[in-house]
Amino acid sequence: MDDDRPGERQLALMRGAPAKGRAPAEPATELPVARVLVDVPLAHLDRPFDYLVPQKMAEAAVPGARVKVRFAGQDRDGFVLERIGRSDHEGMLAPLRRVVSAEPVLSPQIARLSGSVAARYAGTRSDVLRLAVPSRHATVEKQASIEPAEATHDVPAAGRAWEGYVGGAELVRRLASGESPRAVWSAKPGEDWASLLAHAAAATHARGRGVVLCLPDRRDVARVDRALSTVLGERHHVVLTADLGPAARYRAFLALSRGAVRIAVGTRAAAFAPVHDLGLVAIWDDGDDLHAELRAPYPHAREVLLLRAHEESCAAIVGAVARTAEAQLLVETGWAEEVVATREAVRAASARVNIAGATDAELARDAFARSARLPKEAHDAIRDALQAGPVLVQTPRQGYVTSLACDDCRTPARCRHCSGPLALPAPREAPTCRWCGRREQGWVCSVCDGNRLRAPVLGERRTAEEIGRAFPSVGVRTSSGERVLSEVDPAPGIVVATPGAEPDVAGGYACVVLLDTWLMLARPDLRTSEESLRRWLNAAALARPAAQGGRVVVVGESGDPVLQALVRWDPAGFARRELEQRGSAHLPPVSRLATLVGDASAVSAMTDSLELPPGAELLGPAPFDPPPGARLQDSQVRVVVRVPRAAGSQLSRTLVQAQGVRDAKKLPTVRVQVDPVALG
C-alpha cells in the first residue's frame, strides 16, 4: 500500500546520523515509521511524534511497546502508538533510540482511553499513562506467562444471587448472553454485595468476556477477591492494588495484557486495567472519595469506567448502598437502568431506625447527653443490644469537622448572613464564615441563646473513652485510620469506628449508633448531604434486620431531610432531590466545573485567555487556603469556572489550550482540576 523502498528517502533525511564515525542505521523495510507518544507532561506537546524504525528494531517496535527516543535533545520514554508506512512530518525523522521491550504494554483501547480521560480532565496523556501503565519489571516480564485457565461458570447460580432485585436476574441474563446492559444498582441493607459483583463478573466471563471491578479500598478488594475465588476459583482473576509492590503489580498487569486472565479487581488504578474483550465494568460505592485519583489530572474511577463502557461498548454496573447524584443522572438520562430491591424487600432487610435527641434543645437539657454525647435513648438502645450481640458506634473522623459549635448545646455555629459554617481563621481571631468571609462579632446561639463557642472535640479514641465510661463492663474496640479492623466477633461488645472503617460482623450488628450527625452535615462542601447519607447508610446497612431485633439509632435533628432519607431508607429519592438541587445550584454533575488555583496574576491571566462557552460562570477569584498538610504558598487564589454539562468538553478543551500556551511560555503554574470531588 505504500511506496516501494520506503526507507530510502527517509534514510537520506535521517537526522541524528552522525557526521563522522557510525553509519546511519538502516530503516525497517516494512512500516519504517513509528508514531510515538513521548512522555512529556506538557500540554502543547501532548501529540504523537514520528520516528524512524531502524531495521534492527523492526520486530520489537510493535504498537504498544515502550521505547526510548531522542526528544528536544535528550532521551525520553515513549510508547509506540502505531507503525505506519510514511510520515506526514515535513522534516527529518530521528531514529528510535531503543526499544525497551517488545511487550505491548499500551493496548489500542487504553491508548484511546488515556486520550479521552485527558480530554475529560483537561490533562495530558502522559500524566494519564503514568496512572495506567505500571513501570516495567524485567524479571517478571521474562517469566513465562500463565496459561489461560479453562472457565466453567454456573450462570443459573448468578441469576439466583441477583433475584432479590427488580431487573437483577435480567441483568445477569444479559451479561451471560454477551449483551451490554448498564445498571445503577442500589444494594439493600445487609447485602453480600461482594458476592453479587462476583456473580455478575462470572456471568460476563462465561462468554469469555473480560471484567474490571473497582472498589474503594484494600479491604473491599479483598472481599471481592474472596467472593470471586468462591464463585469462579482462584485462577480467573487478578488483584490490582497500590500496596502490591512493583513486581506483583507488573505480574498482574501482564496477566491481563497478555490475555491470560480476564477479570481485574482493584482500587481506582484498576480502572485502567488492560483487560481483553471487555464485557463489564463495575464500581462499588462510587461516592467514596477514594475513587478520586490524587495525581494529575485527578480522574475519578467511575468516570474512567464509564468512558470505557462507552468506548468499548460494554456493560456497566454502578453499585452502592447509597446513590450519588452522578449515578442518578445516569438513570435520569436513560443511560442506565435502575436495579433496586422492592420496597418490601428493603423493609424486610432493614433495621428499625430511630432518631434520638429530637432537637438540639432537647439534647442540651439531657444531662447525660452532655457528658457522653449520647442521648438517653441511644444509651438504652446500646445497653439492650449488648444482650444480643455487637454494637457499632460511628463517629466523625478527627479533623474532619472544622466548624464551631455552641459550647452549651453543641448546635453548629452558623453565619447569620448566609448560614455558612463559622470557623476560626487563626487562634485568637474572630470567628469567620467559611462561605462569605464575614467576621462574626457578637455570636448568639439560635437554639439556646448561649454565647460561647467551642471547637468540637472529636475522634474515635475520645468517643471510645466516653462510651467506655458509660458501659464500664463492656469491651470497647476502635477501628479507624491506619488501624482498621476488617471484622469483629459476633459476640456482644462495642466497636467505635470512623466512617468507612466499620468492621464487618457475621450476622450483622445488634445495634448501630450514628453520633454527631449534625457535625457531619455542617461540613462546608458541595457534597455534604450526599456524603453524609452515604456514610450513614453504609453503617446502617451493617445492622441486623428489624425482625431479628436490629436497631439503628441516629443522634441528630429529626427534621433534617438527610436524616429523613435515612429513616425511610430512600437513597434513590434522596439522589433525585439532590440532583435537582445540584441543577438549580449549577453544581456537578448537572454543570461541569473546574477550579484554577495559583498566583492571583497567573490565575487572572489564564481566565482572561479562556474561550468560554455560552452559559459559563466565573466565580472568584477568592483567597485559597491550601488543605491542612499541604505546603504553604502565599497569596494563592482560586477561581471556579462552571458551564452547562453539554459544554463540558469545550471547557476542558479551552483549559488544555490555555495550559499549553502557559507551558510553552514558561508562565507560573496554575493548577487546573475538572470536577474536583471536594469543593470546600
Place this chain on the structure above:
DNA sequence: GCTAACTGAGCA
C-alpha cells in the same frame, strides 16, 4: 521541561 539556535553586547 530541555536543548540548540539565535540574538546582540563587548571586545580585539
Place this chain on the structure above:
DNA sequence: GCTCAGTTAGCG
C-alpha cells in the same frame, strides 16, 4: 569578526 551570556522557539 569572533566569543559569550542571555533569550527563546521548537521539540519528529
